[in-house]
Amino acid sequence: MKTFINRLFLLCALLAVAACEKDEDKIYLNSIEPGQLVASKDAIVLTQDQSDAIVLSLAWSVDRLAVSNSAVSAPDGLLTMSLQVSTDENFATEVVESGETSYSRAYTGAELNALAKNVGAQSDVAGNVYFRLAARTGSNMQPVYTNTVIVSITPYEIDMSRLYVLDSSQASTGMSLYSPQSDGHYEGFVGVTGWYNFYLQEGDGTVWGAAPIDGNPFTLSSAENKWNLWFPAPAGCYYMVADVNDACWTGLSMSVLSVAGDITGELVYDRPNNRWTLIFQAAAAGEATIRVSGTGSLYNSTTGTDDAAAIATPVGFVQEGDALALSEQAGDLVVSIPAAGENTLVIDLSDPTHWTATVQSGTQEEEEASPLVFLPGIDDAINEGLNWTFDNYLRLYDPDNHSYAGVANVGSQWGYQVAIERDNWNDFYALGEGDAYAGTLLFKSATNLPAPEPGLYFMNVSLGNLTYSLTPVQTVYYSGFNDNWDLTSMTATETPGVYTATIELTGETPWGFQIVLDEDWTLTFGGGDGVLLYQGVDSVPNIPCNETAGTYLLTVDLVQATYTLTVQ
Numbered sequence: 001m002k003t004f005i006n007r008l009f010l011l012c013a014l015l016a017v018a019a020c021e022k023d024e025d026k027i028y029l030n031s032i033e034p035g036q037l038v039a040s041k042d043a044i045v046l047t048q049d050q051s052d053a054i055v056l057s058l059a060w061s062v063d064r065l066a067v068s069n070s071a072v073s074a075p076d077g078l079l080t081m082s083l084q085v086s087t088d089e090n091f092a093t094e095v096v097e098s099g100e101t102s103y104s105r106a107y108t109g110a111e112l113n114a115l116a117k118n119v120g121a122q123s124d125v126a127g128n129v130y131f132r133l134a135a136r137t138g139s140n141m142q143p144v145y146t147n148t149v150i151v152s153i154t155p156y157e158i159d160m161s162r163l164y165v166l167d168s169s170q171a172s173t174g175m176s177l178y179s180p181q182s183d184g185h186y187e188g189f190v191g192v193t194g195w196y197n198f199y200l201q202e203g204d205g206t207v208w209g210a211a212p213i214d215g216n217p218f219t220l221s222s223a224e225n226k227w228n229l230w231f232p233a234p235a236g237c238y239y240m241v242a243d244v245n246d247a248c249w250t251g252l253s254m255s256v257l258s259v260a261g262d263i264t265g266e267l268v269y270d271r272p273n274n275r276w277t278l279i280f281q282a283a284a285a286g287e288a289t290i291r292v293s294g295t296g297s298l299y300n301s302t303t304g305t306d307d308a309a310a311i312a313t314p315v316g317f318v319q320e321g322d323a324l325a326l327s328e329q330a331g332d333l334v335v336s337i338p339a340a341g342e343n344t345l346v347i348d349l350s351d352p353t354h355w356t357a358t359v360q361s362g363t364q365e366e367e368e369a370s371p372l373v374f375l376p377g378i379d380d381a382i383n384e385g386l387n388w389t390f391d392n393y394l395r396l397y398d399p400d401n402h403s404y405a406g407v408a409n410v411g412s413q414w415g416y417q418v419a420i421e422r423d424n425w426n427d428f429y430a431l432g433e434g435d436a437y438a439g440t441l442l443f444k445s446a447t448n449l450p451a452p453e454p455g456l457y458f459m460n461v462s463l464g465n466l467t468y469s470l471t472p473v474q475t476v477y478y479s480g481f482n483d484n485w486d487l488t489s490m491t492a493t494e495t496p497g498v499y500t501a502t503i504e505l506t507g508e509t510p511w512g513f514q515i516v517l518d519e520d521w522t523l524t525f526g527g528g529d530g531v532l533l534y535q536g537v538d539s540v541p542n543i544p545c546n547e548t549a550g551t552y553l554l555t556v557d558l559v560q561a562t563y564t565l566t567v568q
Helices: 109-118
Strands: 043-045 054-059 080-086 096-100 104-108 127-136 149-154 162-166 172-178 185-192 197-202 236-243 248-254 258-261 268-270 275-282 286-299 311-320 323-327 333-337 341-348 356-361 372-374 393-398 403-410 428-434 438-443 455-462 467-472 476-479 498-505 514-517 520-528 531-534 550-557 562-567
Touching: 054 109, 104 109, 109 127, 162 185, 172 236, 248 311, 286 356, 311 333, 323 356, 333 356, 393 455, 393 531, 403 531, 476 498, 531 562
Parallel strands: 043 149
Antiparallel strands: 054 104, 080 096, 080 127, 127 149, 162 172, 162 197, 172 185, 185 236, 236 248, 248 286, 258 286, 268 275, 275 341, 286 311, 286 333, 311 323, 341 356, 372 393, 393 403, 403 455, 428 438, 438 467, 455 467, 476 514, 498 550, 514 520, 520 531, 550 562
16 A cells, blocks of 8 residues: 655634734734645455545645734634545536535445445446635635645445444444345444444445434434434343434344254343354254344334333344245254354344354354453543543554554543543453553453653553553654664654655665654554554564655654654
């Protein structure tokens, strides 16, 4: 994947913000300068297999508005940005516009495919799609535009048989529902945490949320003023039915499933993998006949999220060919036991098109480590007025020990937690013993992790070893370009954690390059494809560099754990 993002570019606005009786008392903002927009690729052929993968990233930067009187700060909210997309290079027709509050936008394959189709791109045909950023200093002001970025996109035919579950930030979760007739009626099982907030997205890119009605998240609306949807308090497995034609959805909470017949016991729900399992002892290999049933609690527009009002609903599974179907009455299911001894019955509900019941020899494999952990509370003093968020994270670098590391801009009033899943407020680690700089973790501890003095910190968290540590970050260096391993300092920008340097490539960089913190060779970052990764284990490589000779701008964002190297 080519690296992206040329440089941080300036967008400033001209606007008089105060009217005074004397001309010399007037305060002015500096004028907007056209900025630049950069894309990670200039040509993409999309396929269905790329639906959940990031396939295109755009990036830009906006400086703070400067005021003529240094004693006065610019009011918040004056500068607004929107990303415009069209197949018309003049942006006269077929324009899709989205408001932006961040410095970048990343598209999954499904999102980009839907966007391309919404602006008129033809399936299986390469065509130019144009992107530009518009900046305004007020709703009545003319926008200033960045350069136009051209990306050749070949979209695929849109599949309307899937309804994708997005998280509260409208990012992909990997969960989806299925419509066999592609008629807007979708069904499937999802595994969620209590009060889980989400949206739904159809194959054509339409995003559904809740109608802005107090207390009823079971309505559906695609309007601009839609709210997020949310599940009731019980966490776990839900059978979800969403009908965009009737603009409503329902959730059937299944807290218990029992097995009777040749295998008996109570199944355990594995939420990350959306399946139920039961470990049992088999006397011999061979076929077994079982029945799987339970009683769920149905939530809908009538009940709302009131647990007392939820409707008790019997559930069971029946056999349909090699797949399972949901029914009010359980039917006979025939499974094959591979060997005598310890086995695991698996009711797999992860594929909405094909639910299965199988038996696997032995116990289940150890759960894979999540690629991220989140830090709610780490910056609530910086982002005043905002509740705790899942915007800050650490990346996995050591799967064997479930260890994560990265840099955070810390400014916390009440301490913070280490959450193991986005938007999951129930499963987290907090303080076992220790102080603001090192100690042990305890699952669901009643005491938050204490925050150090505000500033930039390298954080290393091991869920396997239940430890944490924080190290202040003072200086940042690069090393390895042109096979030169001297440390060269980078320049800090106004954005905490973002550093830049101009690189002159004159020869080969056969071993890649590294980012080094505070001249400490134990605090180095490698990675690739625009992502920085702490080199706390030998398996994390240096950052590859295959660029030709020339002048480049290196930009690293330690907080977001990203880097770009772009020609000047």
